Amino acid sequence: MITLHNVSKQFESFEAIKDVSLSIKSGEIYGIIGASGAGKSTLIRMMNYIERPDEGSVVIDGEALDQVKHKRIRHIRQSLAMVFQGYNLVGNKTVYDNVAVPLELSKVPKRDRAERVLESLRFVGLETLKNQYPGQLSGGQKQRVAIARALVNNPSVLLCDEPTSSLDPNTTAEVLDVLKRINERLGVTIVIVSHEMEVIKSLCQRVTVMADGQVYDTVENNPTGVQHMEHSAAGFVERLRSGGDANDS
Amino acid sequence: MIPDVLIEYQSEIWVSIGETFIMVGFAILAALLVGLPIGTFLFLCRKGQLLENQIAFSSLNLIVNLIRSFPFLLLVIFMIPFTRFVMGTAIGTAAATVPMMIIASAHYSRLVEQSLLDAPKGVLEAAVSMGASIKDIIFKFLYVEARSALVLSMTTSTISFISYSTIMGVVGGGGIGDFAIRYGYQQFRTDLMIYVIIIILVFVQFIQYAGITLARKIDKR
Ligand SMILES: Nc1ncnc2c1ncn2[C@@H]1O[C@H](COP(=O)(O)OP(=O)(O)O)[C@@H](O)[C@H]1O
């Protein structure tokens, strides 16, 4: 589904991603965990080519993104929807209009939009808030609107960059539950980046541990795998426990 | 209620107000049709923005700065050959719209560039992630998020345009400012000048109020 072949990325002289390869299978929930600054955001943004690797290639469903035209990349992005830590909703559009945006972009006729927007909002349980503006919603509600917006174009993949990192534990559970249902009921592949072990453990089938722009390890989310992950991520977990910069941006 | 002197000169005053409307109206038109795209392009060419382009940014930025830092009266005089080339004459209200449109484009473009910073970066990133084209990003995200700031900027610009228009008498552009100078000052009708200034002040206050009210109304964030 998504394959990264030896991708690297530099910002000025700083190597943010160093020769990373990984492969995400269709239908799975794939986690990427690592401390703040490990390069997780840069990596997930490479998957829809918002960030271009300096070296290596990104392959989506057999298509190498460095081989296709920009227009094609824009088209591919419509099926790799993204969810952000900061929600990134358009503050001057209602919930309904926010969710309708991807349909506008992909030129779905206006008369077909309403049903899909409402269906998407129903899926995240926010149909009743359709006429509100994002500024009137709680963080958890905003993130669910963002998820509804991501879903509305029937994407095959959801790329989630720290989707719950601004939320309290209860709301986090709600959002994770929505993501799980999306995967189970709609068969959408999910890639989720987080620095929170709990989030990854409760959701993912496979997990990649990142540190300093590199892949440390990729494990299955089962007791042996988790043990392995916690061991290999010891340094990073250590930093979290000692109250280091657990927050990400 | 209405002072006699205003009634005495009312036909001249109406003509002058009409001339001001023409000059300011065309300035607003140029601000929207030229200033807005230039300001948007300037913004997008900035470092870290979607069309990041140092050369395009610097050259356009230089032109805008040059026009804006030119003392306006001198710009009008300096532009006379150009105005004559474009309009066939450099004298009159129609000719006066030419320098007005030039300064208006430069003035508003700078304010647009600043206003667009009001659109959160994350929203633009979301737009890119949805596969939006540049055109869609501009019209469906950038302008939507920055619309209040754009309206406020237009309010500020319009008030400046009124101020600029008051000197257009030097090229026979007329207008309410020119009326105040010719009748009020040169013919020692100080009362007339004061009434005309009051008319301008009321007008500017109204524009300011309308702009702020509209900007507030469309801001849902
Ligand atoms: N556009 C950029 N310019 C310069 N440095 C960047 C940029 N984006 C990310 N970085 C740097 O790359 C490193 C990895 O960033 P990021 O991928 O955001 O990490 P994470 O999401 O794991 O916290 C950080 O040190 C960050 O400062």
Ligand SMILES: [Mg+2]
């Ligand atoms: Mg990050």
